[in-house]
Amino acid sequence: MRVSILVDFLRPNGAGLMALLQGQLLRDAGHDVSFIAAAASDEISSAIAESGIRISAFLHSEQPFDRTLSPRDFLTLREDARQWMQNELTSQNADILCVHNCGRLLDQHMVSDLSRQLPVVMTVHDEWFLTDAHYRLNIDSELVRSFEPHRDASLARHRYEHLDEVSARAGNLTIIAPSSWLFERCRRRFPGLRCIHLRNPVDPQLFDAMGxxxxxxxxxxxxxxxxxxxxxxxxxxxxxxxxxxxxxxxxxxxxxxxxxxxxxxxxxxxxxxxxxxxxxxxxxxxxxxxxxxxxxxxxxxxxxxxxxxxxxxxxxxxxxxxxxxxxxxxxxxxxxxxxxxxxxxxxxxxxxxxxxxxxxxxxxxxxxxxxxxxxxxxxxxxxxxxxxxxxxxxxxxxxxxxFSPERHLELLEPLLESLVSK
CATH class of the missing domain: 3.40.50.2000 (Glycogen Phosphorylase B;)
Structure with missing residues (x-):
């Protein structure tokens, strides 16, 4: 299979690490793997390229996305990055697209629309795809929501109607939830979508036993x-x-x-x-x-x-x-x-x-x-x-x-192959 892996920021932590490990597992299994990232440092890009995996990055730093920009400038930068991602995906002619938490740049409609072009597997590492917020939590008796890409955290001004349209817009879209807790939330929020519970792998060699x-x-x-x-x-x-x-x-x-x-x-x-x-x-x-x-x-x-x-x-x-x-x-x-x-x-x-x-x-x-x-x-x-x-x-x-990589690949590979065959 030709597999493209799409991320917003390719970092050596969190969702970025899961995306990297998934790419390495699929490459080792004999598949043609490539990464598309809105931002990836030269160090990470070089390490991926040396491992035999192609990578394309819109920017070599996340800073332009994090700096204080005017609303117009931020929207322009985000739109340019989205268009670049779409062009890269088209040029790679992948059989399937694996997406990892692109909340900084993409929204749920864009992920759904991509699944009408080719099969898409979206791994949700938090609640963003369901709620627009990566997390909802109580801190010091205050309910906090980490919204992205929407910058307005006010519930009075934040609108959720677009989430009700996700299932209708989706084509060949599968949601992977790494935990049972998030799987149940996905299944209830999007009953019309295919949802799978598949735990993230962790590199056992990097974390070997030690006294x-x-x-x-x-x-x-x-x-x-x-x-x-x-x-x-x-x-x-x-x-x-x-x-x-x-x-x-x-x-x-x-x-x-x-x-x-x-x-x-x-x-x-x-x-x-x-x-x-x-x-x-x-x-x-x-x-x-x-x-x-x-x-x-x-x-x-x-x-x-x-x-x-x-x-x-x-x-x-x-x-x-x-x-x-x-x-x-x-x-x-x-x-x-x-x-x-x-x-x-x-x-x-x-x-x-x-x-x-x-x-x-x-x-x-x-x-x-x-x-x-x-x-x-x-x-x-x-x-x-x-x-x-x-x-x-x-x-x-x-x-x-x-959490072994072997167990993860044993379940992931047949899933991707079945989606491509459909």
């Missing part, structure tokens, strides 16, 4: 200090790191909080005494700032910004427990990756998170108090020190069974 002692030696982290790890930009409220920091202040033993995400690094005064020469120190020194808001847990906190993805395995393995207190998620990769490395994870029971966690009792209610979460963290920190290699190995096996 805590070895990981801390390579990183340069004190072997004795209790360590809780979280992944997410400290400035992103959806990640729930404020609630986690509040809970950490109540945990006996004053564990270190290691936050991986964002672009800036920070080391608290007390935390610095637990870092020794190693690869973690080198990354921290690259973009360290003197002060970073970590929600009131400054002194015993470490923030790792601009972390290379190749180091994530070491950071997971070094943790006693991984915490994922996200306010809303579809199919978060953090609990999956932690389990593949063999580490216990505590996560809020929201969205499709229950499908991603290796230990079912690792879920906690999203409305849990700081005291409740602090007690859970204290228990898991004690338990982790007694965990055997066999326990960590079994945790990895459970994740491999659900």
């Amino acid at each position: 805590r002692t070895e990981a801390r030696s390579l990183l340069g982290v004190d072997q004795r200090v209790p360590l809780v790890m979280a992944v997410g930009n400290p400035r992103e409220k959806r990640k729930g790191l404020g609630h986690l920091a509040q809970s950490m202040n109540l945990v006996e033993g004053n564990p270190i909080l290691l936050v991986v995400g964002g672009s800036s690094s920070y080391v608290g005064q007390e935390a610095s005494s637990f870092i020794e020469p190693g690869c973690l120190q080198a990354v921290l020194d690259e973009n360290r700032v003197p002060d970073l808001r970590l929600h009131g847990y400054q002194d015993r906190a470490i923030a790792v910004g601009g972390c290379p993805r190749s180091m994530m395995r070491l950071l997971y393995a070094a943790a006693d427990v991984v915490a994922h207190p996200s306010v809303m998620d579809n199919l978060p990769t953090v609990p999956i990756e932690a389990g593949l490395v063999g580490v216990r994870c505590l996560a809020t029971d929201v969205g499709g998170t229950s499908e991603t966690i290796a230990d079912a009792d690792g879920l906690f209610p999203h409305h849990a108090s700081a005291e409740f979460l602090a007690d859970r963290l204290a228990i898991e920190l004690r338990r982790s020190r007694d965990e055997t290699a066999e326990v960590r190995s079994e945790r990895r096996k459970r994740q491999l069974h659900r």
Whole structure:
């Protein structure tokens, strides 16, 4: 098959990673794969080209889309990018098109219209295709909706009639929902469309099992200090790191909080005494700032910004427990990756998170108090020190069974072939 994969921004995180892995799997299975992106950095474009996959990008940076533009200039830029995408798709003469969350540039009607030209498989990594907002969540007692490409977040002015026309406009369109939670929402919102539940894959080689002692030696982290790890930009409220920091202040033993995400690094005064020469120190020194808001847990906190993805395995393995207190998620990769490395994870029971966690009792209610979460963290920190290699190995096996690339391709390839044949 000739497969084109369409994304708005091809990034090394989130939906971008899923699109990249899907392209590699289909290429390895012998299919002719190409990427079409509105924006992709030269670094990512070169890496894809070196792997033997074609890539076309409208721009080499996302900045023109993010800068403050006049409404007219923004609409002109977006329309130019849309027309360029259409021309690229026509020139590639693909048998099928795989779309990954193009909410920044395309709308639901455009995706539906494309499915009248050729079969389209739309993977919905969040709620955008159903609601115009990537997420709907309560933050500080306020309901927040992250609308795209519509910039007006006011419900009084936001209109939804176009969503009622999606099914009627669609041709050969299939929706892939990575979680059961999102699958049920898609099925109810678009009863006239074909909806499939197919979990995202995760690269098991990148997140291979590893022991805590070895990981801390390579990183340069004190072997004795209790360590809780979280992944997410400290400035992103959806990640729930404020609630986690509040809970950490109540945990006996004053564990270190290691936050991986964002672009800036920070080391608290007390935390610095637990870092020794190693690869973690080198990354921290690259973009360290003197002060970073970590929600009131400054002194015993470490923030790792601009972390290379190749180091994530070491950071997971070094943790006693991984915490994922996200306010809303579809199919978060953090609990999956932690389990593949063999580490216990505590996560809020929201969205499709229950499908991603290796230990079912690792879920906690999203409305849990700081005291409740602090007690859970204290228990898991004690338990982790007694965990055997066999326990960590079994945790990895459970994740491999659900999220291996082989399992994903085994279900995806026949689906694409059947759609092309129709």
